[in-house]
Amino acid sequence: MSAFSAIGEEREIDQNEFTPGIEPQATWCPGCGDFGVLKALKGAMAELGKNPDEVLLVTGIGCSGKLSSYFNSYGYHSIHGRSLPVARAAKLANPDLEVVAAGGDGDGYGIGGNHFMHTARENHDMTYIVFNNEIFGLTKGQTSPTSPKGHKSKTQPHGSAKDPVRPLSMSLSAGASYVARTAAVNPNQAKEIIKEAVEHDGFAHIDFLTQCPTWNKDARQYVPYTDIQQDDEFDFDVTDRREAADAMYDAESRLYEGEVLTGRFYRDDRPSYSQEKQSTGEMPETPLAERYFDDDYEWERSYDFMDRHR
Ligand SMILES: Cc1ncc(C[n+]2csc(CCOP(=O)(O)OP(=O)(O)O)c2C)c(N)n1
Numbered sequence: 470m471s472a473f474s475a476i477g478e479e480r481e482i483d484q485n486e487f488t489p490g491i492e493p494q495a496t497w498c499p500g501c502g503d504f505g506v507l508k509a510l511k512g513a514m515a516e517l518g519k520n521p522d523e524v525l526l527v528t529g530i531g532c533s534g535k536l537s538s539y540f541n542s543y544g545y546h547s548i549h550g551r552s553l554p555v556a557r558a559a560k561l562a563n564p565d566l567e568v569v570a571a572g573g574d575g576d577g578y579g580i581g582g583n584h585f586m587h588t589a590r591e592n593h594d595m596t597y598i599v600f601n602n603e604i605f606g607l608t609k610g611q612t613s614p615t616s617p618k619g620h621k622s623k624t625q626p627h628g629s630a631k632d633p634v635r636p637l638s639m640s641l642s643a644g645a646s647y648v649a650r651t652a653a654v655n656p657n658q659a660k661e662i663i664k665e666a667v668e669h670d671g672f673a674h675i676d677f678l679t680q681c682p683t684w685n686k687d688a689r690q691y692v693p694y695t696d697i698q699q700d701d702e703f704d705f706d707v708t709d710r711r712e713a714a715d716a717m718y719d720a721e722s723r724l725y726e727g728e729v730l731t732g733r734f735y736r737d738d739r740p741s742y743s744q745e746k747q748s749t750g751e752m753p754e755t756p757l758a759e760r761y762f763d764d765d766y767e768w769e770r771s772y773d774f775m776d777r778h779r
């Protein structure tokens with residue numbers, strides 16, 4: 470597989486092409502929602518006609534972070550909370566790559582929260598999937614930023630005193646240009662939402678509800694769910710910020726009352742970070758990745774820099 474050979478090649482893709490040749494056995498527990506993300510992602514990429522070598526999947530640390538081991542594409546299993554800066558750098562260096570970043574609620578809304586805020590604000594063109602199981606799964610069930618108030622765990626045995634973060638509202642106010650929530654128990658909706666997110670030019674954030682039957686509730690934690698686009702009660706305009714904000718606030722509150730509202734919440738078509746940079750002339754026309762592989766490219770700036778520091 471070379472870095473550029475298959476980019477742009479059009480052919481029918483089978484979703485099994487996204488299963489690694491030497492398939493590592495997934496170590497997720499039976500009934501874990503993470504399997505649902507893997508299935509939806511494979512289906513979405515195949516239906517979009519993406520070749521595995523057109524895709525880069527960058528993950529953080531957690532049960533969710535293992536996704537890049539079970540998905541056949543370029544992959545980078547980064548460090549806790551740091552998938553987004555890695556994904557941003559890769560996208561800027563090689564804009565032809567379809568970049569997907571993924572990680573847990575602890576990873577993205579806790580330790581990596583600052584990267585989340587600024588990647589959304591700058592509207593980097595990528596898909597960000599947050600596996601939201603309301604818990605630290607990998608480290609055995611500690612309270613996470615999305616755990617409900619009063620939730621008892623080893624770290625808060627008397628119950629969490631904190632209100633959970635509101636991931637959809639946070640994303641909207643930070644500046645994400647596509648915001649959706651889906652659930653592993655709803656694989657068809659999940660696949661369609663991932664397809665939209667991948668096709669969106671800008672930062673597309675998916676809060677993906679992934680049940681953790683081992684450390685949180687049970688495999689039916691997010692059942693039943695409602696698709697807000699299919700329910701007359703939620704007749705709002707996803708391109709209207711205020712209406713989207715109200716719908717998000719409602720969905721976030723009702724999740725903790727046992728009502729699971731999923732679907733598309735917000736979308737705008739403002740230019741992505743790269744498009745803005747190109748329009749001001751700040752972004753070089755030849756992407757960094759192509760310059761690196763071009764033997765004739767003169768690395769003037771690097772040479773100058775080295776001369777100055779000899
Ligand atoms: C810098 C750093 N701090 C803490 C840890 C320990 N750690 C590993 S995974 C994790 C939390 C995982 O929770 P989440 O991000 O929600 O992912 P999940 O396992 O639930 O998918 C923590 C605290 C670490 N690996 N690196």
Ligand code: SF4
Nearest residue numbers: 497498501532606681
């Ligand atoms: S601990 Fe929870 S999140 Fe981790 S693999 Fe098991 S069920 Fe999934």
Ligand SMILES: [Mg+2]
Nearest residue numbers: 573574604606
């Ligand atoms: Mg988690």
